[in-house]
Amino acid sequence: MLPQIQHRNNASAIQDKDVPKEVLDRLLRAGRLSPSIKNRQPWRFIAINDIQKKLELQEACYGDRRCKKGALIAACYATSDYEMPNGFSANLFDLGLASGQIMLQAEKEGLAAESLTSFSQSQAGRILTLPHGMYIAAIILLGYPAEKEKRDMSSKCLPSQRTINYNSW
Numbered sequence: 244m245l246p247q248i249q250h251r252n253n254a255s256a257i258q259d260k261d262v263p264k265e266v267l268d269r270l271l272r273a274g275r276l277s278p279s280i281k282n283r284q285p286w287r288f289i290a291i292n293d294i295q296k297k298l299e300l301q302e303a304c305y306g307d308r309r310c311k312k313g314a315l316i317a318a319c320y321a322t323s324d325y326e327m328p329n330g331f332s333a334n335l336f337d338l339g340l341a342s343g344q345i346m347l348q349a350e351k352e353g354l355a356a357e358s359l360t361s362f363s364q365s366q367a368g369r370i371l372t373l374p375h376g377m378y379i380a381a382i383i384l385l386g387y388p389a390e391k392e393k394r395d396m397s398s399k400c401l402p403s404q405r406t407i408n409y410n411s412w
């Protein structure tokens with residue numbers, strides 16, 4: 244796993260190329276298999292591969308031109324929230340975990356993936372006909388990378404001395 248986590252495809256430029264449905268199906272499965280608190284599985288995923296919908300979502304994503312190119316997965320949460328024993332809300336945490344699993348599987352499939360949170364919640368919800376009370380945690384942008392070379396993420400991450408300790412702060 245670690246080599247694939249460390250060396251990631253660059254999603255800043257993606258090819259104008261459809262993502263096959265069987266690949267999308269595997270990404271959705273990776274999301275569904277994610278752990279969640281009390282196994283609540285608060286997620287609902289919407290895969291978007293229709294060009295008209297992608298163009299509409301591009302507008303909701305403030306004109307991000309990558310939206311119309313590959314495919315998108317909207318990671319939505321379905322139920323009322325649950326307060327975890329640590330005092331924080333479960334839904335966004337679980338949706339983040341599931342999105343991470345989708346992104347890892349995407350990497351394995353040769354795709355570049357990026358979570359987008361810069362979008363109009365109301366506009367995107369309308370486009371995807373979300374029922375009242377449901378929200379989109381993130382829109383995962385997926386596409387075949389324009390450049391073949393993977394990036395070494397270790398050059399971008401904070402030094403371990405700053406972010407990791409053993410046994411105490």
Ligand SMILES: Cc1cc2nc3c(=O)[nH]c(=O)nc-3n(C[C@H](O)[C@H](O)[C@H](O)COP(=O)(O)O)c2cc1C
Nearest residue numbers: 251253254255357358359360361362381394396399
């Ligand atoms: C929760 C989350 C939300 C993000 N939202 C956006 C976004 O709205 N638009 C965007 O271009 N990138 C977004 N990103 C991508 C981050 O900016 C990116 O992962 C970070 O800068 C590291 O860069 P890299 O993954 O390209 O190396 C988001 C990432 C995460 C984890």
